[in-house]
Amino acid sequence: MNVTDRMIGQLTSGEREAALVICGVTALAGAALGLVGRHDVVAWHGLLILLFAGGFGFLLMTRIGLPEPTGDRGTSYYDDPIKAGITLAMAWAVFGMFMGVWVAAQLAWPDLAFDGGWSTFGRLRPTHTTGVIFGFGGNALIATSFHVVQRTSRARLAGQISPWFVLLGYNLFCLLAVSGYLLGVTQSKEYAEAEWYADLWLVIVWVTYFILYLRTLARRREPHIYVANWYFMAFIVVVAILHIVNNLALPVSWGHAKSYTIWPGVQDAMVQWWYGHNAVAFFLTAGFLGMLYYYLPVRAERPIFSYRLSILSFWGITFFYMWAGSHHLHYTALPHWVQTLGMTFSVMLLVPSWASAGNALLTLNGAWHRVRDDATLRFMMAAAVFYGISTFEGSFLAIRPVNALSHYTDWTVGHVHAGALGWVALITFGSFYTLVPRLWKRERMYSAALVEVHFWLSIAGTLIYVFAMWNSGIIQGLMWRTYTEDGALAYSFVDSLVAMYPYYIARAFGGLLFLIGAIVGCYNMWMTVRAVPEATRRAADEPVAAAVPGE
Amino acid sequence: MIDLDHQAVVAFSKSWGLFYLMGFFLCVVVYAFWPSNRKRFDHAKISILDRDDKPGKSRPWK
Structure with missing residues (x-):
């Protein structure tokens, strides 16, 4: 019996029929989009939806x-969607990080675009950001949230089909987004590039x-x-609000990929960066803090240092982050007081951010020998440290005069990657290495040495990347603001570009190390499932049959 | 109709915005430090370390 048989075998025949109906309706919607938009690039997406939903319909x-x-x-937890989510997350990690290395290499060696329209920097870059943020990060969040909510509530997921609908539907969104960029479909809004039909699907x-x-x-x-x-929950609720408000747009027609936002001028910029910064806050921070507050204590076998904290x-974090977005629009047409508001809240954010980072590190206090011996726990410790460092840097960069130097330079790129590689990816890998043996009921990971290799590749890659971008960004910023005695700019833009060359090579190399680490992680997880013997079942692992009356 | 021009909105957000955030902060501090909540918080922080990997069967607090 293969995996698909076993997973579908978990559904009753009524549920299989219901799932089939959902696949059918989705496939029909895809067909309709393709037919109405047959003269537009959107037809390809109609076809993609049809094949995706049709494929799962066929399996069923x-x-x-x-x-x-x-x-x-x-009487048992529902783990199948979590296993699929982890697999998808790791696959997207390899794809997204590979695209990252490719676009980084293009900056150093522009010939790597190979003269293709689809392979220009502008089209490939969003496949990297969407691949790692939404593909890797999003699947990791869905998978771990399904695990954490069941274990902390001691209750099974409240649905048999809906977890699959969420996971697979979300991956359809990611596929639509990434394939759209290659075809030239984009809203030109950072981290919200996908067009209206993909956005509507994501809302559902x-x-x-x-x-x-x-x-x-x-x-x-559990009472609490x-x-x-x-x-x-904050991640789910706020991302819903952000996504809907920022993507309010009118399509040219039902059969056309292009849409126009309803927000005019500077309001559009403000809504976009309210969205953009809160995507960092609630997609890339809140959900991953959820992971931190569960997997770190569990792995360390120590309760969190302070629950009240x-x-x-x-x-x-929830209330300060909401107001910080305008720091992306310093020195623009945005009213000055709104910029100041964003700056002030960004600085205040340091307090709750460091409270979380400190809470994590103090939890480990007294268990440092375990951090030394266990690379999985060290992943999470390093993540907390990078979280503390990058939130400090973020508050600092949001200060208007500092931003005058840093904005539009590689410093910002370095800051984002200190957070994305050092914090988001490390906490995810730490959580996955904790989760995979438990979920597949294996005694341990296939190779502790390979976890160690992955850890050091990640750390080396992140440090090389971030240091390269610090150097590059500050040099850029300084060159752009150096004047001659006559008051003219001392350097042309191309001068600054030439100065970046060695740092671009270093950045691509750092990213490559991180990618190799992720591939090592995939191999290790694969071999854990394939080759490590099953853990002996604990007596307590047998679920209790009685259900609560009324359910 | 109330005249809700830019100046009025700015004045409102610059004054009441501060008060509601301060008020909210106080509520959260009170909730976190309310003595009778200590027991449930202590229980919550230990509960995730429980090794038995199965759904519960009853609602012990009811």
């Missing part, structure tokens, strides 16, 4: 006659995710909702 149809699941499913997926999460929490057998869930920093 060929297995519709499998035997019904036996036993009470409510995301609302399902939200309802699923709430319903699972409502089933909980553990703080990690608060972070995951985690509550205070949760509300601090």
